[in-house]
Amino acid sequence: MSVAIDTGLGLTVRGLTALFNTPRGMALAVADVDLDVAPGEMVGLVGESGSGKSVTLRSIMGLIQTPGHVTGKVEWGGRDLVAMPAEELRRIRGSEIAMIFQEPMTALNPVLPVGLQLEENLVAHTRLNARERRARALQLMNTVGIPAAERRLNEYPHQFSGGMRQRAMIAIALACSPKLLLADEPTTALDVTIQDQILKLLLDLRDRLAMSVVLVTHDLGVIAGTCDRMAVMYAGRIVEMGTVIDVFRQPRHPYTRGLLGSVPRAGAVRTMLSSIEGTPPSLTDLPAGCAFHPRCSFATDICRQERPPLLSLGNDRKAACFHHDRVAAAEAIL
Template identity: 75%
Template sequence: MSAKTDGLHVRGLCATFETPRGPARAVDGVDLDIAPGEVFGLVGESGSGKSVTLRALMRLVHPPGRVEGNVAWQGRDLMAMKPEELRRMRGGEIAMIFQEPMTALNPVLPVRVQIEENLRAHTDMNRRERRARALELLDIVGIPAAARRLDEYPHQFSGGMRQRVMIAIALASSPKLLLADEPTTALDVTIQDQILKLLLDLRDEFSMSVVFVTHDLGVVASLCDRMAVMYAGRIVETGTVSEVFATPHHPYTRGLLGSVPHGGAERTMLASIEGTPPGLASLPAGCAFHPRCEFATDECRRERPALEPFAPGRSVACFHHERVARAEELA
């Protein structure tokens, strides 16, 4: 692994779980590079390994799960850190927004206590300073009447406001890397738009990098600089958002984009990906996507394609990616 000292650099990340049907590899050889100040999208269907990837990065996968690989943050090896050093890193330099705030927030503690818990662990602030910072954070994330709401409980907030509280907790110690696990899921489109604009503003204000996990390609288009597409625990395509949306080179990416409505006067049928994702404990031989792929050949059924670069800044794991791109251009 290279000795880069800026940003996040991941090589060969794997997360394996023991199941009655045998080992299930939820994350399989993931490589990522996240530059300082970059917003990176990680997309795919439910069960593709996106959320487990974030937890594996933070070493939040516990037995019967097992994590392997190399994760370097600003030149330091997260996988080799001692528990106390890792605790200082989590919530301090690297923060995470979990997918469902109602289960991530403690229902019996006021939100002020939950924000101050982060500050107590990662700063030298006294009690008065922590309360002032908690109030400032609620203002930053756009919660009205913040002084009054500091001592309210999670159930007294709406879904969008709870998500803002989660963001406030994550930002308490001014992290340099934010891992956001579908933070806009189940929110109405108005609140979702507010949250996305908030994240971009905070990215600029705090100069932080963001890894944004989602299955919503519209969110990726409006928020992210680069993206990676995951399927069955592996990254199958990477590139800038504009390049991948314009010319997908993996049939799975093409299928995802084809299932999204496009603007225009002419009404057209949406495409769909036939079949369902495979079970992680019983992946098919060769390319995991071949049972659902219209471009599959015998080579795809025998061998698993590696993720390889085909243009500056772009990679794909497909033997027939040029055919896929041509088909997209002709569609």
């Protein structure tokens, strides 16, 4: 499934931690996240709102500003993005690593024509002249499937529909043929048919351009349809990781199990959807032990006292639960 083309070492994240100094205390938005993305691989990052998925992406990109503080290592081609000087990081952003956002209306500049915004990236990272930039812009518009590219380059974002805006955003991100695309809920703001088109486009581009993709979403269906591997986040930590097939077949963390159980399935016998009781914890006031224990039906005393480490379970599978065997053995929820 994954087209591993040897174009480098990919992305290696180690111990990534993002702290925010808020009036209510230190908020641990991302804690000790380890993540590997191989070249050409599509990795999904899933979790509830506030679980730290977006902050993880923004930390990788160095977008966290005061009062936030990021520590840990983000290795890209043998260089550490976190420790790197701003100017060096600027050169990598947009050319080797690109990012697309959830709401393309706000991520595109409302007062500049789309074509100009596309060419801005080329101005920043290439030495192409005006005519070459225009040609490249047209080519990119075609790549992402925007019809009547010539005319649309001169139009403003508000003249684009939601799906077309996201395509334009992707075209801008692709301008310099990045090796890694960080996608922050790229389809959340779109309706389902457009969502499907955009995801197909991302998959297609991944294959054609041999680029790695990290896809952040709260939609398990999106992950199932697109990703090779997935990581589940809860309260700033990765609680489960593995290939999409493995995780869906046999979740080993009760939170993943709960997430999967709350997805309606077409074709199955109609029953009540199960939901995860309670609400996610406040990041400034995490419960002792496992952050999920107040909502967990498998919780025992040890869960309330100790935080379970993210253990390797073989076959590229990891889970942070003392009772992962019991979770795995529990009655199938699907």
